[in-house]
Structure formats: structure tokens, C-alpha cells
Amino acid sequence: MTVWVEGATGKAGRRVVAALTAAGVPVRAASRHPGAARGPVTPVRFDWYDETTWAPALGDAGTLFVKGLDSDDGAAALVARFLAASQAGRVVLMSAAGVDRTPDHAPRRAVELAVQRSGKRWTVLRPNWFLQNFDEDEWVFAKALRETGELYAGSGRAGFTDTRDLADAAAAVLTSPGHDGRGYTITGPAALTFGEVARVLAETSGRPIRLRDVTPAEHREHFAKSGRPEAWVDHMLHLFELVRAGAFAAVTDDFRRLTGNEPRTLAAYAEEKWAPAAVSPR
Numbered sequence: 418m419t420v421w422v423e424g425a426t427g428k429a430g431r432r433v434v435a436a437l438t439a440a441g442v443p444v445r446a447a448s449r450h451p452g453a454a455r456g457p458v459t460p461v462r463f464d465w466y467d468e469t470t471w472a473p474a475l476g477d478a479g480t481l482f483v484k485g486l487d488s489d490d491g492a493a494a495l496v497a498r499f500l501a502a503s504q505a506g507r508v509v510l511m512s513a514a515g516v517d518r519t520p521d522h523a524p525r526r527a528v529e530l531a532v533q534r535s536g537k538r539w540t541v542l543r544p545n546w547f548l549q550n551f552d553e554d555e556w557v558f559a560k561a562l563r564e565t566g567e568l569y570a571g572s573g574r575a576g577f578t579d580t581r582d583l584a585d586a587a588a589a590v591l592t593s594p595g596h597d598g599r600g601y602t603i604t605g606p607a608a609l610t611f612g613e614v615a616r617v618l619a620e621t622s623g624r625p626i627r628l629r630d631v632t633p634a635e636h637r638e639h640f641a642k643s644g645r646p647e648a649w650v651d652h653m654l655h656l657f658e659l660v661r662a663g664a665f666a667a668v669t670d671d672f673r674r675l676t677g678n679e680p681r682t683l684a685a686y687a688e689e690k691w692a693p694a695a696v697s698p699r
């Protein structure tokens with residue numbers, strides 16, 4: 418059965434596409450830039466803000482992998498309308514760790530509820546912070562790490578997870594029965610501080626990398642240079658506040674139970690991406 422994957426060019430979505438195609442599943446890879454799709458997929462143009470793209474993008478897909486838009490308070494309404502317009506019977510939502518403990522009106526929780534009330538068979542995946550933010554998300558961490566060796570962050574711990582693990586968990590859920598009405602929290606094997614991350618990246622790369630333990634005001638000033646919308650800056654500051662409050666510190670067994678594998682470690686990710694002779698894997 419064909420799976421429609423939203424955000425197919427993103428850090429998580431493109432690995433979900435890779436995991437599904439490796440398993441021989443037909444994929445409709447959706448993004449605003451279908452030309453960027455890789456592998457044996459059907460690339461389709463899809464824009465949350467252009468409803469004329471929705472039906473042609475969906476085609477005959479029976480199952481949907483959806484993430485929705487983060488820093489848009491209208492995301493839940495969009496997701497509800499989109500699901501009502503689709504013929505697919507099943508939806509797997511990529512939300513984020515801890516969202517199920519936030520109030521119903523919080524934007525990401527509202528997206529989860531829109532999915533759960535859609536009338537479709539649903540599953541929610543809640544990954545922790547992605548390790549790939551350190552090298553692939555230019556403004557969250559990557560640019561400053563590359564240019565000055567500074568890891569702009571704060572205190573608190575997170576169970577950083579490799580997006581390939583998220584993708585493998587998603588593929589397991591998307592290709593096997595028994596997941597309807599369930600939520601899974603996907604984490605790495607340990608809850609680490611940003612200071613510990615900086616130390617591992619420095620030791621592995623041989624470069625001087627250090628934590629820049631910024632106040633929320635300094636962080637806002639840093640993110641403001643990105644030119645990204647204020648809603649994105651607010652969203653990021655809120656996430657760092659949640660890390661400080663311990664919202665991402667829990668480590669779960671869900672990845673092991675879904676895939677039978679051990680979650681990838683920070684050290685393994687660093688060796689692949691940060692070692693001087695690293696060759697970039699998928």
C-alpha cells in the first residue's frame with residue numbers, strides 16, 4: 418500500500434522515505450520542492466498553504482506520514498481540513514516528545530488531537546531532539562558550530578535521538594499492524610546535557626567546540642539574526658525552556674520494542690558526522 422510522506426526533503430522525512438523504499442514500500446514523497454526527492458519514489462508537490470496541491474499530491478495513498486507545521490497556530494485546523502479531504506484510512510503523525518503532557522490548546526497538542534479526532538486509524542510518534550540538528554539544522558546549531566565552534570544552548574538534559582532511528586521506528590509502524598490508537602516516544606539511549614554533547618563533538622572532531630550557555634534574551638538575539646519568522650524564534654525559545662524544565666529528559670524503550678534494535682548513540686553519530694575523515698551516511 419502506498420505511503421504518502423510529508424516533509425520528504427526534511428531531516429526526518431527523507432530518512433522515513435529511505436527506510437520505506439528500502440523495505441519495498443511505494444512512496445509518494447511530498448514537499449514544495451519535489452525535484453529534491455531522491456530514490457525510487459513518486460515526487461509530488463505539496464504545500465500546506467496551497468490547498469490546490471493537496472488532492473493531486475495525495476493520489477491514491479492509503480497511509481499518511483504527517484508532521485504538520487510547528488510555528489503556526491493554525492496548524493491544527495489545517496491538518497484537520499487536510500485529513501477530512503483525504504481518502505486515506507490511516508495516519509501516522511510525527512509529533513514531539515512531551516507534547517502529550519501539554520495543554521490541549523498548545524499548538525502541537527492541538528495537531529495531535531486533530532489527528533486523533535480525524536476518524537482515521539492513527540498512531541503518534543513523539544521523537545526527542547534530533548542529533549541531526551547539530552549538523553543539518555543551520556540556525557538551531559549547525560552554523561554557529563561550524564563558524565565559531567559554539568553550541569548555543571542552555572541547561573537541562575535531552576534524550577537526543579538519531580533521525581535514522583525515528584525513521585526506522587516510523588517504517589516499523591507504517592508497515593505492521595497493531596499500532597492503532599497508540600503513541601510512541603522515540604528517544605536515544607541516554608539523557609545528555611548540551612555540555613556533554615559539546616564535549617563529545619569536540620573530542621571526535623578534534624576542534625575546539627564549547628557550550629555557549631546563553632540566557633533566553635541572548636538566545637533570542639542570536640536566533641533573530643536568522644531572518645526566520647518571529648513565530649519560529651518564539652517556538653525555539655520555548656523548546657529550550659522546556660529542556661531546562663526537564664521535559665525532554667525521559668528515556669524510553671519504545672524504539673527497541675518497535676524495531677528490536679538498540680538506539681544509536683551520540684558517540685556513534687559523532688563518529689560518522691564529526692570525525693575528521695567522516696563520510697556522510699544517509
Ligand SMILES: NC(=O)c1ccc[n+]([C@@H]2O[C@H](COP(=O)([O-])OP(=O)(O)OC[C@H]3O[C@@H](n4cnc5c(N)ncnc54)[C@H](OP(=O)(O)O)[C@@H]3O)[C@@H](O)[C@H]2O)c1
Binds near residue numbers: 449485486548
Ligand atoms: N528537530 C528536532 O529536534 C525535532 C524533534 C522532535 C520532533 N520534531 C518535529 O519534526 C518536525 C520537523 O521535521 P524535520 O526536522 O525533519 O524538518 P526539517 O528538516 O526542518 O524540514 C522541514 C520539512 O517541512 C517541509 N515544509 C516546510 N514548509 C512546508 C509547507 N508550507 N508545506 C509543505 N511542506 C513544508 C519542507 O519541505 P520543502 O522545503 O521541500 O517544502 C521540509 O521537508 C517538526 O514538526 C518538529 O516538531 C523535530
